Amino acid sequence: MVLVVHILAxxxxxxxxxxxxGMWVELPLIVxxxxxxxYLPSYLTVLIQFANVGPLFVTLMHHFRPGRLSEPGTIYTIISLGALACVLLAFFWQETSVVGGTARSTALLVLLFFLxxxxxxxxxxxxxxMLRFRARYLTTYFVGEGLSGLVPGLVALAQGVGVARCVNGSLAGNASGPGLQVEYQPARFSxxxxxxxxxxxxGLCLAAFVLLNHLPAARQERAKERFRAQARVEAGSGLQAVVEERPMISPTESRRLSGYFGTGTYSWPQVAYIFLVLAWVNALTNAVLPAVQSYSCLPYGNSAYHLSxxxxxxANPLACFIGMFLPNRWASWGLLPLGLLAAAGSGFGCYIMAMAVLSPCPPLLHxxxxxxxxxxxxxLFVGSLSYVKLMIGMILRDEGHSALVWCGxxxxxGSMLGALTMFPLVSVYSLFRSGDACTTRCPS
Known part of the structure; x- marks a missing residue:
């Protein structure tokens, strides 16, 4: 293993x-x-769902016109577009124009769609x-994916986003009168x-992708993976080798599965189970629970919200980092550990949802x-389900390129279904009530 390739991945x-x-954590300063x-968070949620036209197009092209869409070319395009959109946002995010007689942040909304x-x-x-590299580099990639939420969160924390304190309303000159009021601190940078x-x-992501394609150390790791793949094919007798590993699958079924999805190692019910768990886990972690995070935490105070x-x-990158060193003993047990860990993470999610529903007066307040x-x-919710996503990624990696496309x-x-479920509950019907430790009064 080459350290520099791990860093690039x-x-x-x-x-x-x-x-x-980064947009989500910066919203308190933008709004x-x-x-x-x-209403901007609701607009952002809708824009993300419209943006799913991108993965839909890539998936359909891969299925109906395999080989027509250049994978490296597509990645170069989207990373460059993302870098350009971020730079343009820095200078034009406050620009407005009149649409239908109302001022709108057209530049912000258009650039958010491209992001x-x-x-x-x-x-x-x-x-x-990442299928082109050895399996361990996929785990490193998942660590980086976890850092995509942690890094901007830490920068926003250093910026002072959302940092508040309770002050006396009359002393602060608040029109609401006396009593404790929430006062947000000014940001340390713009x-x-x-x-x-x-x-x-x-830009760093783009440079990493360029080096993964052209750096000699990275090309060597790709060559090693191609050699191992060729050795695996030559060591067995085609599909018969797969059948010997999983004798419960008939040669006919294995041949049929490998012609459409993966290697035929898993039966169709098992494939459906894997993807159902994947969709459920991503719906929870990417849409359902983040939509109610403030409702579940703020009644306990701003420190509870920021700590959570x-x-x-x-917990996300840490779970993936641990996965780099833990032996895959669960693989010999089949898919049972996948379901058990997903169920445990869902249980933690149920507690979080219950606290959000009971806001602003959840149990054990103050x-x-x-x-x-x-x-x-x-x-525990984020850590356990992040490890589930890592497990599924490693399973599907062994099933080949098509399996990873369908994984994405x-x-x-799953994220889209979760967002479409929570959007009306939170933004239209207002089923959740917010609270904070400064002004919320609950019966004892």
């Missing part, structure tokens, strides 16, 4: 979702200065590209600098036990 993974993750106000298109399409292009930082991260957000973001439980559940497509499908 990690940087490529970091660039996959760093732009949109007060745009005409859309707090969403870039990040959504990365799901069906970056993963298949939104423009933050967007330029995101552009720099996309930061530590949960750290106690260290309540803060500890909500933060711990967020960390199902990731986006």
């Amino acid at each position: 990690c940087l490529l993974g970091t660039g996959s979702w760093v732009a949109i993750n 007060p200065r745009v005409p859309e106000g707090w 969403s298109l870039v990040d959504c399409t990365s799901s069906v292009t970056f993963l298949p590209f 939104v423009r600098l933050f967007f330029l930082f995101l552009g720099g991260m996309m 957000a930061t530590l949960a973001a750290m 106690s260290y036990a309540g803060v500890t439980l909500i933060v711990l559940c967020w960390v 497509a199902v990731v986006q499908l």
Whole structure:
């Protein structure tokens, strides 16, 4: 293993979702200065769903016109587009124009759509590209993908986004009168600098991809993987070797499966099970629970909210990093550990959802036990389901290029279904009520 190739794979993974993750953490500074106000997060959710036209196009082209779409060319295009959009956002995010008699942040919304298109399409292009390298580099890629949420979150934390304190309303000159009020601290550096930082991260991602294609050390690792793949084919007798590994699958079924999906190692019910778990896990981690994070945490205080957000973001790359060193003993047990770990993570998610539903007066309010439980559940929720995604990625990697393309497509499908489910519940019907430790009063 070459350390520099691991670093490049990690940087490529970091660039996959760093732009949109950065937008989410910067919203508290952007929202007060745009005409859309707090409707902007809802618009961003809708734009991300429209941007799924990118992975849909790539998946259909791969299925109906295999080989017509250049994978490296597509990746070069989307990374360059993402870097350009971040730089343009730095200078034009506050520009408005009148649409239908109302001021709109047209430049911001258009550029956000392109950023969403870039990040959504990365799901069906970056993963298949990593198939060219040894299996361990795919784990490193997932570490980088986890860092795509952690890095902008830490930068936003250093910027001072969302940092608040409770002050006496009358002393602060608040029109609401006396009593404790939430006062947000000014940012340490501007939104423009933050967007330029995101552009720099996309630039690093582009440089990493160039080096993965042309650096001699990286090309050597790709050659090793091709040699191993050829040796595996020559060591067996085609599909018969696969059948010997999984005797419960008949040669006829194995041949039929390998002609359409993967190597035929898994039966169709098993394939459906893997993708169902993948869609469910991504719906929870990318859409359902993030939509209610503030409702589940803010009643316990701003420190609980920031701790849960930061530590949960750290749990993602940490789970993938641990996966680099743990032996894959679960693989010999079949797909059972996959379901058990997904069920455990879903259980932690149920507790988080229950606290969001009970907001602004959840149990154990104003106690260290309540803060500890909500933060711990967020960390275990993200960590366990991140490891599930890693397990599925490693399983599908062994099934070949087509399996990884469908992996990215199902990731986006699960995220889209989760977002479309939560959007009306949160933004239209307002089923969740917000609360904070300064102003919320609950019956004892």
